[in-house]
Amino acid sequence: xxxxxxxxxxxxxxxxxxxxxxxxxxxxxxxxxxxxxxxxxxxxxxxxxxxxxxxxxxxxxxxxxxxxxxxxxxxxxxxxxxxxxxxxxxxxxxxxxxxxxxxxxxxxxxxxxxxxxxxxxxxxxxxxxxxxxxxxxxxxxxxxxxxxxxxxxxxxxxxxxxxxxxxxxxxxxxxxxxxxxxxxxxxxxxxxxxxxxxxxxxxxxxxxxxxxxxxxxxxxxxxxxxxxxxxxxxxxxxxxxxxxxxxxxxxxxxxxxxxxxxxxxxxxxxxxxxxxxxxxxxxxxxxxxxxxxxxxxxxxxxxxx
Numbered sequence: 001x002x003x004x005x006x007x008x009x010x011x012x013x014x015x016x017x018x019x020x021x022x023x024x025x026x027x028x029x030x031x032x033x034x035x036x037x038x039x040x041x042x043x044x045x046x047x048x049x050x051x052x053x054x055x056x057x058x059x060x061x062x063x064x065x066x067x068x069x070x071x072x073x074x075x076x077x078x079x080x081x082x083x084x085x086x087x088x089x090x091x092x093x094x095x096x097x098x099x100x101x102x103x104x105x106x107x108x109x110x111x112x113x114x115x116x117x118x119x120x121x122x123x124x125x126x127x128x129x130x131x132x133x134x135x136x137x138x139x140x141x142x143x144x145x146x147x148x149x150x151x152x153x154x155x156x157x158x159x160x161x162x163x164x165x166x167x168x169x170x171x172x173x174x175x176x177x178x179x180x181x182x183x184x185x186x187x188x189x190x191x192x193x194x195x196x197x198x199x200x201x202x203x204x205x206x207x208x209x210x211x212x213x214x215x216x217x218x219x220x221x222x223x224x225x226x227x228x229x230x231x232x233x234x235x236x237x238x239x240x241x242x243x244x245x246x247x248x249x250x251x252x253x254x255x256x257x258x259x260x261x262x263x264x265x266x267x268x269x270x271x272x273x274x275x276x277x278x279x280x281x282x283x284x285x286x287x288x289x290x291x292x293x294x295x296x297x298x299x300x301x302x303x304x305x
Contacts, residue, residue: 004034008050011039020068020299023060023079025126026261027220028269029068029299032058032077040084041154041186048184049158051076057156058298059184061131062103065223070269071300078184080130085186090114095149095191100130104137107190112200116192118147123204124211126223133185134178135296136170140207144188145170151177152187160186173227173294216254220263225253225276226291234291235259237283248275261295273297 007014018035021027038044048057056075060066085101088110096114098107107129108122121142122132131137132144133151148165155161163183169176177183211217226234238244238258245255250267253275254260261272280291 003052003055006052007034008047010036010047011043012047013037017072018077020060020063020073020077024063024066024068024222025220026063026067026222026263026267026269026272028070028263028267028272030070030072030269030302032073034076036076036078037081038078038084039082041160044078044080044184044186045154045158045160047158048154048156053156057184059130059134060298061100061128061134064127064131065135065295067222067269067272067295067297069273069297069299070302071304073299080184080186085130091189094193095189097187097189098129099187100128100133100185102129103127104129104132108204111190111192112197112204114192115194115197115200117195117200117203118142118192119190120200120203120207124207126217129188130185133168133188134175135173135294136168136175137173140210143170147190147192149189149191151185152189153183153185156182214257216256216260216262219254219260220265221254221260222272222295224259224294225261226259226280227294229289229291232289233259237287237289237291238279241279241282241286243275243279243282248278251275253279268302269299270302 015035017031019031021029058077060077060079080101085099088098088102091097104122104125104127108119111119121139124139125137136144151163228234235258243253244258249271250264251271252264254262284290
């Protein structure tokens with residue numbers, strides 16, 4: 001008997017050996033040992049409180065910047081899906097409470113409808129609120145740290161906690177509290193400033209047009225592959241190294257945007273990660289600049305025990 005035979009009772013769904021590729025934008029990767037789709041926050045908290053603390057737990061959002069390796073993910077993968085985690089509601093005059101499963105673009109639209117400026121940038125972030133909290137998501141000069149009041153989360157031992165924004169440990173595309181691995185974010189409280197809804201919507205339309213003209217949003221991609229090194233643009237370094245539009249197995253850096261790694265159709269996770277590592281090595285050898293991954297890579301390589 002293994003830990004998978006002693007899973008806690010839940011009201012949501014527990015799926016063993018569930019393929020994860022359909023849950024990621026890159027459409028690659030092996031199965032989760034167990035995929036848990038909780039019914040609501042209380043179901044999640046009760047499950048984590050009862051789960052063997054030795055079992056690894058990995059939250060997965062909408063998979064817009066996640067690469068799952070071909071050998072799958074050890075332990076329990078938690079995906080917050082459905083109405084219980086996708087709601088957005090107004091709190092007072094200037095704040096919105098958004099579930100971790102709500103899309104960033106939906107949060108931007110709700111803020112515009114409420115006449116709250118400052119969250120327009122989320123219209124250009126292809127992910128969910130939970131992911132935005134985990135990686136301090138942002139674009140075009142704004143980021144989550146600018147608008148978050150506090151996050152709501154469930155701890156690994158099943159406690160529901162509030163984490164004020166100053167305690168999140170935000171830096172460029174990173175949240176120290178998330179990196180510690182002991183929290184599953186379930187919601188975020190965001191604050192905007194009053195403005196005319198039409199003016200906010202116009203700014204969002206500009207972001208949408210800019211994104212559509214410059215990024216391969218209709219490809220199987222993971223968004224920005226590398227973080228921008230200080231003083232440099234990652235896409236310029238990839239382009240200068242000669243990797244824009246150049247195939248590597250079933251993987252390629254987009255001809256449209258050289259920092260977007262794409263699955264051209266039949267790529268494996270090993271193809272995609274292998275290309276990324278090859279480009280990192282060549283850029284560092286040529287320029288001395290180290291590229292760090294922005295795409296989150298999780299799981300085991302193919303054939304790993």
